[in-house]
Amino acid sequence: MVPQGSAPHLIAAAISSKLGRPVPLHEIGLADTDPAPEVGLAFPRKVAHAVESATELYRLDSSPGKGIWQSLAGSFAVSAYATPVSRWLIRPADATVTREAERPPASGREVPPREGGWGRVGHSDVSKLQEAAEEARRWDSKYGGGDWRSSMVPECLRTDAAPLLLGSYSDEVGRSLFRATAELTRLAGWMAFDTGQQEAAQRYYIQALRLAKAAADxxxxxxxxxxxxxxxxxxxxxxxxxxxxxxxxxxxxxxxxxxxxxxxxxxxxxxxxxxxxxxxxxxxxxxxxxxxxxxxxxxxxxSWLSFYAYDRLAADAAECYSDLKLPGQVRRFTERALQEPTEEFVRSHGLRLVVAAVAELESGNLDAAVAVGARAVEVAARISSARTTDYVRDLLHRLAPYGNEPLVKELQEQARPLLAAPA
Known part of the structure; x- marks a missing residue:
């Protein structure tokens, strides 16, 4: 009996993890199954093939968590990054990206330039993608990767970026086009990561790296x-x-x-x-x-680094010391991280609050941990971020031994709707 559906791809992913390298379906005798789950994992050497690989990914169901992504749940394999990273390290920039697309035959159906992918791409086209990336970054930071405005990025890649990649462009315009598309593709990956769709994120990241190579960035x-x-x-x-x-x-x-x-x-x-x-x-x-x-x-x-300042360094330093079990250092750095305004970076503020609550708990300050945790739950309820919810869930797990305390019970009740919400 031949495994069907997502089973062959999950088998290949499991074997890949054990062997420490990607294992294609044909190597385990399952090449005749649906090839779609392998889309986005390739890192082609030639620019033309890179365009095909990226646009093929964009054409999949544009909503991570639905369609093909749902059948891929759990198929993330860190070994899939090995070939893309090694090829990028060896040669991080393509020699040229000039492209002259073939026009459709005159006798065929009249195809609008952008739909057929043969139009001449200019700087104004690229500027629109850059503006879309900038807006998406703001929405993601403020509302989380699962917000409907953030989830429009895959659709933008499919309907706007893909036809441009398939069009005609000079080397100069092409580099800018690949750069803007790489930024959008990385954003799609980041949003998928934030919403818990690791398999989708991995594919977007691989294609973003390949596009960055074409951009020579x-x-x-x-x-x-x-x-x-x-x-x-x-x-x-x-x-x-x-x-x-x-x-x-x-x-x-x-x-x-x-x-x-x-x-x-x-x-x-x-x-x-x-x-x-x-x-x-x-x-x-x-x-x-x-x-x-x-x-x-x-x-x-x-521009993609505009979010980074000392408060972000302090926040991540706090997480480092949390992993190293040094609550005193965590408290010192979270105090600095929480001093900055939160209007633009709501998700980051929520994550920092959870880290601060854990530090208070590990320092023996239960009341303070619950108080900060309540603020974190309030922030998490305002955004759509599976990652933030995971942080809250971890905090509640740490508080479980104190479950009989009235304040802890109150926090558990406050977090119940958040944890019960569908992913």
């Missing part, structure tokens, strides 16, 4: 690797998270701005803390702080 490629690192670390693959962050750092030496290098070191610190490497984490945090102090307003930082 090494810092952007490093940013995608940093996103991969955070995902791997969150999923329990701390060692791989360290490798991904260090790959971003290594390729960007003498290329990225000081602020960018600071962020990459911070991501490295997160992975090292999860791997229980306290000395390594301390060195990475020190490097992150040093690079941030070195940064200046006129450095030309990329």
């Amino acid at each position: 090494v810092p952007l490629g490093g940013y995608v690797l940093a996103s991969m690192s955070l995902q791997a670390t969150y999923r329990g693959f701390a060692e791989e998270g360290v490798d991904l962050a260090q790959a971003a750092l290594e390729r960007n030496r003498s290329l990225a701005t000081a602020r960018t290098m600071s962020f990459f070191h911070l991501v490295e610190a997160r992975a090292l803390a999860k791997a229980n490497d306290a000395p390594g984490c301390g060195s990475a945090l020190s490097a992150a702080e040093g690079w941030l102090e070195r940064s200046r307003p006129g450095d030309g930082d990329p």
Whole structure:
């Protein structure tokens, strides 16, 4: 009996994890099953094939959590990052991306240029994608990756970016097009990650890295690797998270701005803390702080790094020390992280509150932990973020031994609707 549905792909993912490398379906004799779940995992060497790979992913059901993504739940394999990362490290930029698309035959159906993918792409087309990416970043930070405004990003990739990638463009315009599309694709991955759709996030990240290579934008490629690192670390693959962050750092030496290098070191610190490497984490945090102090307003930082300042460094440092079981350090850094305004970065504020509550609990301050936890639940209820909900769930799990305390019972009741909401 031949396994059907998502079973072949889950089998391949399990074997991939054991072997430490991607295992295609044909290698285990299941090549005749539905090929769709393998879409987005390729990292082609040629630009034309990279365009095909990305647009094929965009054409899937544009709502992570539905359609094909639902059948892929649980198929995340960190080993799938091995080939994309090694190919990017070897050659992080394509020589040229000039493209002349073939027009459809004159006798065929009249196809609008954008639908057929043969129109001439200009800077104004690229600007629209850049504006979409900027707006999506704001919505994601404020309302979470599951908010309906954020979930429009996959649709934008399918209806706007894909036809442009299939069009005609010069090398200059093409580089800008690939850069804008890479940013949007990484955002789609980040939003999928935030909503718990790890399999969708992984595919978007791989394609974003390939598009960044076509854009010849090494810092952007490093940013995608940093996103991969955070995902791997969150999923329990701390060692791989360290490798991904260090790959971003290594390729960007003498290329990225000081602020960018600071962020990459911070991501490295997160992975090292999860791997229980306290000395390594301390060195990475020190490097992150040093690079941030070195940064200046006129450095030309990329727009996608606009969220990063000392409060973010403090927040992530607090999470590092939380993983290392040092509540005193956690409290020190969360105090600094929570000083900043929260209007733009609501999700981050919620995550910081949970980390602060855990630190209070580990310091023996139950009343303070519950009070801060109540504020965290209030914030989490206002956004759509599975990751934030997971943080709240972890806090309640830590509070379980104190379940008979009236304040803890009250917090559990307050969080019940949040935890009962569908993912």
